[in-house]
Amino acid sequence: xxxxxxxxxxxxxxxxxxxVEMENFAKQHHVPIMQLAGIESLNQLLRIQKPKAILEIGxxxxxxxxxxAKALPxxxxxxxxxxxxxxxxxxEFIARSEAANSIQIIEGDALEVEMEKLPTTFDAVFxxxxxxxxxxxxxxxxxxxxxxxxxxIDNMYMHGLSNLDIKEVPRRKRTMIRNLKTFSDWIMSHPxxxxxxxxxxxxxxICLKR
Ligand SMILES: C[S@@+](CC[C@H](N)C(=O)[O-])C[C@H]1O[C@@H](n2cnc3c(N)ncnc32)[C@H](O)[C@@H]1O
Numbered sequence: 001x002x003x004x005x006x007x008x009x010x011x012x013x014x015x016x017x018x019x020v021e022m023e024n025f026a027k028q029h030h031v032p033i034m035q036l037a038g039i040e041s042l043n044q045l046l047r048i049q050k051p052k053a054i055l056e057i058g059x060x061x062x063x064x065x066x067x068x069a070k071a072l073p074x075x076x077x078x079x080x081x082x083x084x085x086x087x088x089x090x091x092e093f094i095a096r097s098e099a100a101n102s103i104q105i106i107e108g109d110a111l112e113v114e115m116e117k118l119p120t121t122f123d124a125v126f127x128x129x130x131x132x133x134x135x136x137x138x139x140x141x142x143x144x145x146x147x148x149x150x151x152x153i154d155n156m157y158m159h160g161l162s163n164l165d166i167k168e169v170p171r172r173k174r175t176m177i178r179n180l181k182t183f184s185d186w187i188m189s190h191p192x193x194x195x196x197x198x199x200x201x202x203x204x205x206i207c208l209k210r
Contacts, residue, residue, distance in 0.1 A: 038201020062090030
């Protein structure tokens with residue numbers, strides 16, 4: 001049975017003016033930000049986990065970083081974004097919030113960032129960047145997560161594409177979908193992680209490090 005949008009919306013919390021402005025900005029400028037049901041679920045899991053430090057791959061305009069910072073006032077968030085203009089918008093939006101001191105934005109490609117620039121551990125890593133590169137992000141950053149830490153990975157549905165037979169996927173997206181599938185098969189049988197898929201938002205995969 002499909003749940004109605006109105007029923008789902010009845011569980012979405014009110015956002016302050018700045019967050020609503022960011023949501024409208026993202027819509028107007030076609031910046032992909034996390035879906036509301038997805039970020040609500042992620043934040044609730046983070047409240048339960050209580051991380052002191054989170055690494056986010058894929059800042060965009062800083063929406064999810066700010067949502068996480070508001071949900072976890074005692075947590076430090078480092079977030080990486082390669083798109084220069086998005087970094088500028090993220091800095092401007094975050095500077096206007098009360099969470100400016102909890103969020104550090106690193107500009108650059110997450111696959112090229114020098115590890116020395118980062119703290120040595122993160123209790124949580126949130127991966128929300130180029131979908132075809134999830135395996136590479138995971139391999140690079142999972143060593144920073146201690147046992148008991150969690151990696152959260154968004155867009156596992158890929159807006160419905162990962163559900164299709166590969167021949168039905170538009171040609172230009174096939175490599176990305178194949179990579180995503182290779183990654184999900186690999187992580188689901190990885191001996192160091194207990195992973196579960198949450199069919200919320202665009203599909204959230206949660207990998208708990210043993
Ligand atoms: C879906 S958006 C992130 C949305 C954001 N997490 C939110 O919900 O507010 C993905 C972002 O990842 C960035 N990105 C993609 N590949 C990247 C990489 N290799 N390194 C850094 N940023 C990357 C893109 O430029 C884009 O802004």
